[in-house]
Amino acid sequence: MSIHQSSNVKRITTHILQEMKNRGEKISMLTAYDFTMAGIVDTAGIDIILVGDSASNVMAGHETTLPITLDQMIYHATSVVRGVKRAFVVVDIPFGSYQGNSSEALRSAIRIMKESGGHAVKVEGGSEIKESVSRILSAGVPVMGHLGLTPQSIYKFGTYTVRAKEETEAQKLLDDAKILEDCGCFAIVLEKIPASLAKKVAESISIPIIGIGAGPHVDGQVLVVHDMLGITQEFQPRFLRQYADLRADMNKAVQNYIKDVKSKDFPNDQESY
Known part of the structure; x- marks a missing residue:
């Protein structure tokens, strides 16, 4: 199906994203944090808009994604949802709003869905947050996973370098992807991992795998819109293609x-x- 045909779809859903993976159509995903940018990206025909906690860096000037609060994420998500007619809107649950316990995770996810009108939430991590993911899903909230370089764990890693190059970490990533699939996640983002490992994950997992710095063998790609449009120029990783x-x-x-x-x-x- 061409982009023009798929733009006739009234609203992208998790079901449509799964169908895209099944027939080999790549999924396009970009971030947006405000009404105006969301409208531009949506009208262009993007499949998924991520209201990323990268708003902490891009919109607020913080060094990491850690400082952004749940209230601030809801504010950004509400602004984005108002500007979107077609794309599927995923909202990051920020650091500290789901890792503690599954009850807090559920409360955070429900607040995001009720107050922002977003369509799904995204969380970082695998086996460590399995209980939180299951609890959120039990309330009927779609969950997107995120493995590999997980920016909320930056102080644990100590660097933004490529993850899962060692066999042990690669195996854990494969196991975590299976755990997230088994829990019921509708998709997983893989960030900054070897292309060969990302290919293995995409082939062994039935749900869509979206890559950022994870090579071409996954089911879709995501970039930060400000990086891709050349609005921010300080960030120039190898995986970034600047379109303007x-x-x-x-x-x-x-x-x-x-x-x-x-x-x-x-x-x-x-x-x-």
């Missing part, structure tokens, strides 16, 4: 505006009442 240089365009536009104001060219007669 909006930072330069925006900078030039602002400079032109300043010049026109200073030279009294703006506003002109046509732009006045």
Whole structure:
């Protein structure tokens, strides 16, 4: 099915995403954190919009994803949902809002669904959070998993380097993917792992596998929209393909505006009442 055909779909669902994997159609996914950007990305025909806790970095300027709160994630998710007509909206449950115990995890997931109108939640980790995942799913909330480089665990890893290169960690990742599938997750994000391992996961797991820095053999890809559009320029990992240089365009536009104001060219007669 082409992108034009799939854009006729009224609303993407977990069922449609599973069908896409089954027939070998790749799934496209980008982040968005506000109404305007969500509308642009949705109208373009994206399949999944992730309201990522990367908002902590991109929107708030924090060094890690850890500081963002549940209330802040709900605010971003609410803004995104208002701008979306077709895409499936997944919302990150932020650090500290699900790891403690499964009751807290369930409360966080229910707040996100009720208050934001999002369609699913995403959590990081495998066997360690199995109980929380099961509890959230028991309430009928769809869950997307996230394995490999899990940014909420950055201080445990100590580095943003590629994960699961060693056999033990690779085996744990495979086991965790199976655990998440068995729990009932509808999809899993794999971040910054060897392409060969990601291929093995995608082939051995029946649910969609979305990669970021995980090679081409998975069922879909996700990038942070500000990175992909060249709005943020500090972050240049190997897996990022920049599709525009909006930072330069925006900078030039602002400079032109300043010049026109200073030279009294703006506003002109046509732009006045």
